[in-house]
Amino acid sequence: MDAYAANSWGWLALALVNAGLAEQKNRSRLAWFFLSLFLGPIATLLIVIWAPPETITDPVPPIQLSTGMLAIGTLLTLGGGILGFLAWTSELWALWVASTVLIIAALGCFVAFIVRRPADVVEARARLSAREE
Numbered sequence: 001m002d003a004y005a006a007n008s009w010g011w012l013a014l015a016l017v018n019a020g021l022a023e024q025k026n027r028s029r030l031a032w033f034f035l036s037l038f039l040g041p042i043a044t045l046l047i048v049i050w051a052p053p054e055t056i057t058d059p060v061p062p063i064q065l066s067t068g069m070l071a072i073g074t075l076l077t078l079g080g081g082i083l084g085f086l087a088w089t090s091e092l093w094a095l096w097v098a099s100t101v102l103i104i105a106a107l108g109c110f111v112a113f114i115v116r117r118p119a120d121v122v123e124a125r126a127r128l129s130a131r132e133e
Contacts, residue, residue, distance in 0.1 A: 011040055018043050025052035028113070031070055034077065035110050038103075073109030076102050 015036035022032035025047060036043040080102030087095030 011037070014040055014044065018047055021047045025050070027052070028070075031110060031113050034074065035107075035114070038107060069109045069113040073106045073113060076106035076109060080106060 015033050018036035019029040019033040021044070023029045027047070032043060032047060039046075080099045083095050083099035083102060087093075087099055
């Protein structure tokens with residue numbers, strides 16, 4: 001097994017561990033798994049340092065802006081990966097540029113998804129207090 005294959009398995013294992021850590025801190029497992037694929041040990045540091053969000057009794061509705069950002073980020077990552085593979089096989093520099101732009105846009109979507117989650121909690125808390133009044 002060459003060094004690249006061994007390192008990729010370690011990177012994948014780290015992403016799975018980060019997903020478990022994120023779940024323990026009441027964060028999205030899927031979002032942190034994908035973010036960990038790109039950031040690796042930096043994502044681990046962020047999960048450990050950031051305080052977990054407060055939990056509420058009223059669940060957040062499943063379809064919101066943050067859910068759409070996760071879907072868009074996943075599709076952009078998939079498109080960037082496909083373009084990266086095509087660039088690798090055809091050696092066209094324009095495909096490398098397009099792949100890089102898509103991956104950077106996907107990272108922006110994942111960051112927006114992670115940052116948006118506390119706002120969702122605040123909205124759900126406001127709905128809960130309005131219902132109690």
